[in-house]
Amino acid sequence: MPETPSEQYQKDTQFKHLFSPIKIRNVEIKNRIVFLPHLPLYADQYYAPTSRTTHYYAERAKGGAGLIVVPSVITHPSGLFPGTHAGYLESNVPKFKNIVDEVHNYGARIFVQLSHMGNQTRSVETFRPLWAPSDVPDLTVGEIPKPLTLDEINQLIDSFVYSAKLLLKAGFDGVELKVAHDGILGQFVSLLKNQRQDQYGGSLENRGRIVVEILQEIRNTIGDVPLGVRLGINRYVPGDYGIDEAIQYTKMFTQIADYISTDTGTWESIDMLVPSMNVPQGFLLPDVKRIKEATDKVVIGNGRIVWPAMAEDALENGYMDMVGMARALIADPSWAKKAEDGKADQIRGCIGCNQKCMGRLLLNLPISCVQNPTSGHEEEYGEDILYKKTETPKKIVVVGGGPAGMKAAEIFARRGNEVVLFEKDNVLGGRVRWESALPGRRGVSGVSRYLTYMLSTLKNVTIHLEREATLEDVLAENPDIVIIATGSTVSTSTPGFFYNTIDAVNGKVKGATVLVLDNDSTTEGAAVVELFLKQGTKVHWVTPAFFNGQNITAPILLDDFKRISGNPNLITHPMEVLTQFEEGKATLFNIYLRSQEEVSGIDAVVEIGIKKANNELYKALQGKVPQLFVIGDAAAPRDIASALEDAVGLSKLVEGA
């Protein structure tokens, strides 16, 4: 389509810093957008790149990112972690080359990040004691590692140099050392993990020595190829180093390195490694600026940068030279292209939920994304496949304007079908509306904000609000395909007696003491608890799980607990179920310890996790339309992520649309 004058105007002026080229040493990069290294766990069981890995990076290169950094490629068998790539294996070189060639085809550059997990793996993976600077375990792993001898330190240094040299054969444009939130080099520079008394421990200079030596050796071997450091600039752990020491490290490392890429946190402060929706976007900018002021080498900054406007400001105001983003480009692989083409308003923003990216990684599962369920499934559902124009446009009726219905409407309308969407409320959003009204969950509104906007841009979608579609309404449209996405009803096991989450949001639950019966231990229960605590209500938080909030991913759990733990009005009851409730007295039974306790003075019980599918219309339409589908909570009540996944999955099940 020819560009309109206004599109051309936006392209030329809107993000001119973001789309200006930059050189790192001898390599020119077409823009300032860096897809930061992040372990997606797509490697096979032999630590080799797969075609899934290739498609993942190709999609981001196609989407316009200037530089991609392949994460945590391990330099020595003693540093392996499940799902990482082995950088020391000659047999992996052709597989890395596939990734590099695909990325180059789209005009992007690609660097490789070298690491060794040190004390942040397990000997079941390495078949030998873990290597680390000192015999200090990572608190999230708990395994005591073996302190490296000087001879082993030399082996470690050699492994980095060997892997760097080998991987350049695959065509990588640059090499990066991981001196960040995990990995052995991060452990060497740490004040807590490194307790050595020799030349590799003690002073800041000694702790950074191994990094300098590796940089020097690699530089001697690879010559003019760009060489950088991913540096943790604040570990956010009491007793460990912060920005002041990071500035010293920056000065030391950039004597040799061509760039510093900023990073934060550790596994012990994982809520600051991948800051949640409740941490302000761009929270790290002031610290990044201090790093920038400490060196005249290139600085890649980061820290929950989600939108092009902030990225452009950060460049224009000299906070950084390049903008590093991981989750923003997981959520929207075409982030860069949309910004460049004057379509920044169509970017699908990362909501900072950490649910399917870091949340899955922490379960040792391949990562994906709530906002973008196709992430990690590009070979099957990449943008060009998901939104491929149909040759046989159909008339599609979608009933329900929650996340599942909106996503289905968006997909099928973008494919060129005529879509009619019925929604019983006066706005779109469905369950996103009540979920995002809960404390700490506001960011979830980004799901419906994006979809509502996209639907408004599509001329082939007709939306009927405040219309609870009947069987007759649907049939009157004479549809080829009907998609039922009527959601679920939030309920309780004892309707009329217990309250539910929506009652809590709507202020219907009265009393000085409530019992929150949290059946599924997800963010919903924790958020309802916080809602009551904020009102000054005393809360008994009961869950059958081993601990309260068990099914919440660690970075979000920490985020929640930082706000609610220590509140004198909060009493937790893990591993317990409610067996009787009479006249304000609750009998709680511990299902594992088989003990019983009684809690009195309860004014109300709020039950979480009971939902009933709204599937009457689906049942009534059986056999009455050519193609009928049910998705989201209307099929089986789950969460927002599942609703969006169902809609994407449906794209393969419909015929002809």
Ligand SMILES: Cc1cc2nc3c(=O)[nH]c(=O)nc-3n(C[C@H](O)[C@H](O)[C@H](O)COP(=O)(O)O)c2cc1C
């Ligand atoms: C799933 C996941 C895995 C990560 N793995 C790595 C890694 O292997 N190496 C690294 O340097 N950073 C890693 N990170 C950190 C990111 O590069 C980045 O610093 C972090 O996500 C914060 O930036 P963002 O707000 O742009 O997402 C990872 C992040 C995520 C979400």
Ligand code: SF4
């Ligand atoms: S899962 Fe959530 S935090 Fe992770 S990239 Fe997607 S939207 Fe962002």
